[in-house]
Amino acid sequence: AQKVTQAQTEISVVEKEDVTLDCVYETRDTTYYLFWYKQPPSGELVFLIRRNSFDEQNEISGRYSWNFQKSTSSFNFTITASQVVDSAVYFCALSEGYSGAGSYQLTFGKGTKLSVIP
């Protein structure tokens, strides 16, 4: 069975600090997909990134970067020079792929609440 662990429940940082959100996953599949979503106070989940299990290249998008390491089953997310608008709950999610009996459903971690203090 698939599982996603986000050990950090809440993090507070001062504006302009860098912050890393941890994500560890478990799966028996060799083909899988990892995602990060942002859920601001308004409640709507916003897609940030998708990576497949065959692509371990790190990715950078503006102030956001992601570090995928299969050896440690981790997919960590770093925000550089954090801003107040980054305050939200961030979810890491895993999809194992279609097994015939299931779907490409997402299994989410419990989320990390990030508070950026001005």
Place this chain on the structure above:
Amino acid sequence: GAGVSQSPRYKVAKRGQDVALRCDPISGHVSLFWYQQALGQGPEFLTYFQNEAQLDKSGLPSDRFFAERPEGSVSTLKIQRTQQEDSAVYLCASSLAGGSYEQYFGPGTRLTVT
């Protein structure tokens, strides 16, 4: 373009009432998912449609939960004889096709059962 929309945004039901929650996916999206999100938790999968076919309903918590997508676009999640433990936010997501495509979420319906 228009995103995923859900209605109503808020619903209060008395215990034992039936409720129906609607989801309008992004136009052209083949796959549609329903998730349940309890307070302070991550969303949990309920059911999955590919076009009008319900291919996976393994996450539905009981036979009081029923979902349909008769024409392959709009979907309805129905909960019969609501219980207090059904109180949660119900999220709908759609994706372009099956497979690994990212899922786009609606704003959710917050259901409170009193």
